[in-house]
Amino acid sequence: MNKQLEIDNLLQSKEREIAELKNLLDQKNEEIEQLRKSRIKYPSDGVIESDALSKDDIERYSRQMIVPAIGVDGQKRLKKASVLVVGCGGLGCPAAQYMAGCGIGRIGLVDYDVVERSNLHRQLLHAEFNLGVPKVTSLAQALLRLNSSLKIDEYNVQLSSANALEIFAKYDIIVDASDNVATRYLVNDAAVLSGRPLVSGGAVGCEGQLTVYNYKDGPCYRCLFPEPPPPETVSNCSDVGVVGPVPGCIGVLQALQVIHIITEKGEVASGKLLLFDGVSFTFRSIRLRGKSPTCKICGSEPTITQLMDYEQFCGSPANDKDSGLNILDASERVSPVFLEQAIAKKLPLLLIDVRSPVEFEMCRLPESTNIPLKLLNKEETVDQLKEMWATVAGNQNAESRVYLVCRRGNDSQLGVRRVQNILKCQVFDVKGGLHAWSRDVDPSFPIY
Amino acid sequence: MPKVTILFFAHARELVDKAEDSIEVDHKMAYEDLKEKIFSKFEPIRGLKTFLIALNHDYLEPGSSVQLKDSDVIAIIPPVGGG
16 A cells, blocks of 8 residues: 555656656747847848847947937838848948948848959958958958848859849849949849849949939839940949049948838939039939830830840940950050060060050050050141151161050050051050050059 | 030040030920030030930930020930949
8 A cells, every 4th residue: 555655656756847847848948939039030031030129229220210211110121121232342332331330131242353452442341451352251241340230141253144133032122333334234134123123323533323223113224224335435433543432422322222212211312313523512413204114124015024145235344344355466466575575675666555644644664655545546646656656667667666555455456556547557556455564574563 | 596504424524525515506406406416516425325315404305305495404424334
């Protein structure tokens, strides 16, 4: 009997123990659940599960939440939003910087360039120690230093017809901070096809432009520019230069437009083009047309239903560096090393640098004379050129040569034809220009 | 004939080497005639091909009829590639 009682007691004790363990398990599960809830999750589809603002969020964003244009609802929307920035340069740095600052939950960065010295004067989130580092890496690190709570996606690739739609699908809004026309058409078409608003900025020299495409009934890039501009008529920063604060200003305004689209409180610059003229220090806002019914991609009967070859469409490469001009016969082109030898042997030659006077002033080969390409056809230049040639060639015309040089070997090719027509002598282009000279002959010569 | 101010932006400014000028126009002109009038006075921008024309802060639609008066401001706005 006693034995029976002892067993019963033991059973009860074990059952109590199990019940206690079950309680503990429930308690631990609840704790885990609480911890999971308090942590923002970024699953692979990019949807952020929690929109609750943390203590840190409230402290960090209080100053902007107090402003009616954002508010608490706006801040929660920013936290849940995802934005893709195409181009991590003069526009992309300030745009991404302010987007990171204001707490946009997830920012994607696309660029395939590395940081170069000529970027540093305006692309201010790339530091000297980032030279040679992919821009997406350099910018992502800078953004995380500003705001470690964000998710930054890096795409160290060239945006193309093959990858654009897949990347765009992961984001709510697209920011065009690119540097060339072919990419602008690609970004526009991909934004239209994936139904994403496109905040587009441009800056060159001392001028900036800003507008929002594909937003509600507003126009897209093709509604305004159905045909691509001839490549030689589009200014880019590499050729015309750019004053840092100008893209800085436009990029910051792009971030503000992104905020307006997300919070739905401020005015979105759809159907409106903002022009900033940094020389006369004037902002102008031009009222644009609405969506064009005949637009090939966003009109009522679109004929473009998939992405195309944009370099072919625009007749120019999707970067701002190399027009890849090749109009001369191989026999009309010499290497920088060949030119160096001709100079060393003191052969009779006329070396014409066809860059702009300011570029010639920055750096030049000592043997060269500056005649800018656009002056080569002028009457007074023709006379000057003939005089110079007579001095060089003298009575040994057969051995004398004219060489044309520019920065990268594109303008010099155009110049060769003109000088051939004027002087009727042997004229050569220095292949690859001063960049190639620096690479192959004299590394101390600046590359810009 | 109305005399209007004409503003050049981006590459248009480089081509004519100035930011601003003026031009005499008719009171009423077809878009294409206005464009041709501008080209004939500022020949270098003919090569631009793709650009917007705005009148007093309003985009002009190709093919439309344009009313002009003294001191109107016309802007020539090519797209910019850079960033």
